Amino acid sequence: MGIRFRKSIKIAPGVRINLSKSGVSATLGRKGASLGVGKGGIFANLGIPGSGVFYRKKLSTPWGKTAGQQAGGKGAPVVPENATETVETMNAVIQDAIDIYQQTEAPSVQPAYKPHPYDQPEPTMPPSPLPLLLRGGLLLAALVGAYFTWGATLLLWAVWEGYSYYSRRNALQSAKAQWDEGRARFDQEEAKRAGAFDVLVGQVDEKPEEVLEAVFDQIAWPRETEVSFQVDGEKVFLDVDLPEIEDMPNAVYSYSKQKNEVVEKPKTETQLRREYARHIHGVGFLLLGETFRTLPSAREVVLSAFSQRTQEATGKTTDDYLYSVRVFRQQWEGLNFAQLEQIDPMAALEGFELIRDMTKTCIFKPITPLSQ
Numbered sequence: 001m002g003i004r005f006r007k008s009i010k011i012a013p014g015v016r017i018n019l020s021k022s023g024v025s026a027t028l029g030r031k032g033a034s035l036g037v038g039k040g041g042i043f044a045n046l047g048i049p050g051s052g053v054f055y056r057k058k059l060s061t062p063w064g065k066t067a068g069q070q071a072g073g074k075g076a077p078v079v080p081e082n083a084t085e086t087v088e089t090m091n092a093v094i095q096d097a098i099d100i101y102q103q104t105e106a107p108s109v110q111p112a113y114k115p116h117p118y119d120q121p122e123p124t125m126p127p128s129p130l131p132l133l134l135r136g137g138l139l140l141a142a143l144v145g146a147y148f149t150w151g152a153t154l155l156l157w158a159v160w161e162g163y164s165y166y167s168r169r170n171a172l173q174s175a176k177a178q179w180d181e182g183r184a185r186f187d188q189e190e191a192k193r194a195g196a197f198d199v200l201v202g203q204v205d206e207k208p209e210e211v212l213e214a215v216f217d218q219i220a221w222p223r224e225t226e227v228s229f230q231v232d233g234e235k236v237f238l239d240v241d242l243p244e245i246e247d248m249p250n251a252v253y254s255y256s257k258q259k260n261e262v263v264e265k266p267k268t269e270t271q272l273r274r275e276y277a278r279h280i281h282g283v284g285f286l287l288l289g290e291t292f293r294t295l296p297s298a299r300e301v302v303l304s305a306f307s308q309r310t311q312e313a314t315g316k317t318t319d320d321y322l323y324s325v326r327v328f329r330q331q332w333e334g335l336n337f338a339q340l341e342q343i344d345p346m347a348a349l350e351g352f353e354l355i356r357d358m359t360k361t362c363i364f365k366p367i368t369p370l371s372q
Contacts, residue, residue, distance in 0.1 A: 083255040087262060094249045097222035098275050101282030101345040104289035106337035107329070111211075111294050113197040114218045118186050123175040201294075208295050212236075215294045219286065223247065227287065234299040236291055239369075240283060242307040242322065245276040273362035280305060281345040284325060292332050302326050304369035323356040324369035325349050 096102070197214060204211045208231045216227055226241040250272060256263045267275070284303050291301050304324040308317050331352055335343065357365040 083262065087253045087255045091252055094252075097249070098279045099282060100222065100279060101285040101343070102340055103220065104286050104337070104340060105293055107289070107292045107333050109293055111201050111215045111290075113194040115190055115194065118183055120179065120182060123172055123179055204295060205297065208297070212291065212294050215290050216287070219290065225283070229291075231295065231298075234297055236295065236298050236301045238287055238291065238301065238303040240287060240303065240305050241319075242280045242283060242305050244307055244309075245272060248272055248276050248279065270361060277358065277362040277364075278344075278346060280307075280322065281349055284323070285345040285348060288325075288327055288332065292327075292329055299329050300326065301332075302370050302372075306369075309366075320364075320366040321369045322364045322367065323349070323354060323358075324367060325355070326353040326370055328352075 200207065200211055200214055209229065212229060212231065219225075223243055228239045230237045249267075251264045251266050254263050254265070255261075284305050288301055288303055292298060302324070304321055306319045306321045309320045310317050335348065353370075355367050355370060357367050
């Protein structure tokens with residue numbers, strides 16, 4: 001199926017979590033220390049900024065295996081001290097991806113530029129091999145011992161160690177100056193992008209599709225998402241390419257103190273289908289919200305959502321529409337966005353003109369989307 005509308009945009013995923021054909025992956029934690037989660041397993045990552053030192057330790061089995069299926073049977077993996085907190089954060093990030101609709105702003109909120117973070121880590125002083133006082137003591141001992149043959153070697157070592165440390169400190173000053181210059185250039189470019197965004201938003205009456213594209217491009221999608229759209233006066237048409245159910249996170253994680261390991265608990269098929277249904281309805285909910293708040297002249301939005309499926313009869317992959325919804329501005333503004341966390345995106349779309357063939361267990365059948 002070709003793109004139905006004249007404008008199309010592919011939106012790159014955000015940095016917190018990625019859903020792809022091969023599964024779910026995420027990188028969590030603070031700068032220098034993080035927990036990486038992917039199909040290959042869970043890894044603790046520890047790096048010393050500016051030193052070139054990086055440590056990576058596998059913590060659990062690949063996706064789809066239980067914690068007891070460790071290769072080689074060599075015992076429980078080592079886990080970081082804050083494993084419980086990190087695993088809770090990981091589960092929360094996965095839930096955020098499922099509940100993507102909670103990014104939706106109220107229709108009264110004007111679009112604003114979302115600044116990008118400067119992704120280059122600031123250079124830091126590499127740790128000294130020995131504490132300063134200990135180095136000084138060894139140097140003093142070496143000077144005293146220089147009168148004896150055994151002190152000569154110690155003196156050379158102490159001098160070399162001190163020279164290496166102060167050389168690294170001087171190199172840090174140069175690296176820090178380069179980092180400051182790069183950060184200043186980045187901030188200038190960000191200011192230009194923010195200014196250009198504000199100017200474009202101010203031209204929404206003349207360039208509605210360009211403004212809508214710029215706003216869509218700022219959404220933190222968990223996977224690359226393609227949206228095609230067309231603005232016809234007061235009516236807007238949207239088509240969105242949904243993820244497949246195979247792309248959804250299929251497990252939850254916990255930390256077992258007894259086993260000293262991260263435990264993976266697979267989700268049931270019913271739970272996966274329900275979370276998938278909630279997520280894809282949330283995708284439509286978010287796009288509707290961004291459209292209404294971006295285009296003040298939009299009085300009606302028709303959104304249709306499709307996914308790729310393999311046909312059993314032919315083995316070919318086709319685009320099947322899973323739902324199509326028509327929403328009027330007055331209806332949309334009737335939602336209580338102050339209590340967004342209390343809104344069920346599935347129930348919300350059911351309150352509008354919705355075409356959908358879904359069973360009680362959240363199995364979807366193809367539908368014919370709204371065309372006008």
